[in-house]
Amino acid sequence: MIRHKLPSKVDRPAEGSASPAPAVLLDDVVFSWPNRRRPALDIPSFRVQPGEHIFIAGPSGSGKSTLLGLIAGILSPQSGRVSVNGVCLNDLGGAKRDAFRGDHIGFIFQQFNLIPYLSILENVLIPCRFSSLRCVRAGTQAGSPVQAAQNLLERLDMSARLWSRKVNQLSVGQQQRVAAARALIGAPSVLIADEPTSSLDADRRKAFLRLLLRECGETRSTLLFVSHDQSLAEDFSATVFLPELNKAAEEDG
Numbered sequence: 697m698i699r700h701k702l703p704s705k706v707d708r709p710a711e712g713s714a715s716p717a718p719a720v721l722l723d724d725v726v727f728s729w730p731n732r733r734r735p736a737l738d739i740p741s742f743r744v745q746p747g748e749h750i751f752i753a754g755p756s757g758s759g760k761s762t763l764l765g766l767i768a769g770i771l772s773p774q775s776g777r778v779s780v781n782g783v784c785l786n787d788l789g790g791a792k793r794d795a796f797r798g799d800h801i802g803f804i805f806q807q808f809n810l811i812p813y814l815s816i817l818e819n820v821l822i823p824c825r826f827s828s829l830r831c832v833r834a835g836t837q838a839g840s841p842v843q844a845a846q847n848l849l850e851r852l853d854m855s856a857r858l859w860s861r862k863v864n865q866l867s868v869g870q871q872q873r874v875a876a877a878r879a880l881i882g883a884p885s886v887l888i889a890d891e892p893t894s895s896l897d898a899d900r901r902k903a904f905l906r907l908l909l910r911e912c913g914e915t916r917s918t919l920l921f922v923s924h925d926q927s928l929a930e931d932f933s934a935t936v937f938l939p940e941l942n943k944a945a946e947e948d949g
Contacts, residue, residue, distance in 0.1 A: 717782030719886055719918035720744040720767055725776035727766060736762050738943040739776075742936075746781075746885070749909060749919040751929040754938035758945055760922045761806075763938065764888050767920065768801055769793040781885055798827040802879030802917070806891040808871050810878075812864040816854065819863055820845040820877045823884075830882025837883065848877040852907050868895045869904070876908055883915040890922050898927075905931055 722742040728735040737759045744750055754760050765771040766778050769785040778785045781800060785793055797803075802823070810819050824831035824841040834844035849859060852873040863871055872892060879887055889908070893901040905921075905928055912919045921932065929935045939945040 716746050718743045718779070719746045719748070719781060720920070721777070721779040722766070723777045723779075725766065725773045725778060727762060727771060727773045735774075735944045737766070737773075739763075739941055740943065742941060744918060744920065746918055747916045748934060749912060749932045750921065751926075751932035751935045752920060752922045752938060753924070753926050753929065753935060756924070758938045759942055760938055761890055764890050764920065764922060767886075768803060768888055769797050795827075798823065799829040800885050802881075802884035802887040804872075804875050804879045804887070804889040804892045806894060808875040808892075810863040810871060810874060812862060814863065815860050816849065816863055816866070816874050817842070817845055817859045819874055820849065820881055822878060823881055827882065830884065832882075834882045841881070845877065845881055848880055848911070849874075851911065852877055869900050872896065872904060873907070876904070876911070880911050880915070880917075884917060886918045886920070887912055888920050891924070892921075893923060893925065893928070901925065901928065 720742070721744075722739050724741075725737060725739045726735050727737040752760055752763070762771065766773060767780065769778075769780075769788070772778075772786060780796070783796060785796070788796060811822070814822075821841055824834055831841050834841040838844035838847050846856070846859070850856070854870065854873055854877070858866070858870070863874055866874065872895075875892070879889075892908075893904055896904065908921075909919070909931060911917075921928075
């Protein structure tokens with residue numbers, strides 16, 4: 697169940713024009729981990745429109761990270777369909793799924809997954825090395841991918857004097873902003889954030905979220921944001937409480 701709180705800010709298609717495909721669509725999706733008797737997820741339907749910013753809540757073990765893995769094409773369901781931007785990920789082989797993810801999905805991991813021996817700037821540019829589409833988009837936006845990375849870092853309050861530092865020399869909050877810049881470069885249409893603020897205090901969580909929402913708003917990226925901190929939900933257009941969406945959770949209850 698999606699609980700909408702604010703009207704969508706996404707531009708609607710003109711009357712008579714075709715509606716855009718959902719940014720994310722799950723239809724009768726069942727996913728089970730190996731050697732588990734019951735499925736981890738059983739979701740009859742889940743739809744997110746382009747440009748929506750969705751807060752996903754639920755207790756530990758409710759399947760939040762599993763859901764994000766399915767949407768990112770990292771995991772594949774045993775049954776049902778997972779589509780992103782109208783493309784059914786089930787129909788793609790592993791290599792094509794990886795390429796699609798690189799082109800269209802930005803991911804902020806809970807542990808950030810930055811490359812410790814690379815500089816801040818080099819970490820932000822990684823998606824442009826693996827996706828020619830995002831490299832071209834970054835160049836179109838800013839004149840070059842490097843300039844796009846620098847612009848993002850500036851907007852995320854990362855001073856130019858830090859850009860050549862290795863990421864293992866940064867604070868947790870600084871690493872978080874580098875991870876966000878890496879996910880945002882090249883304007884992916886869908887941004888996934890898996891508990892990205894769990895290591896921050898309340899003030900820093902709010903500050904980071906404002907920066908992230910501003911950047912997603914400018915690029916009209918769809919944002920799926922998972923957190924156990926439901927005080928952050930007020931800044932989103934809609935909230936999903938995963939146990940209400942997931943029939944497997946009902947069976948466990």
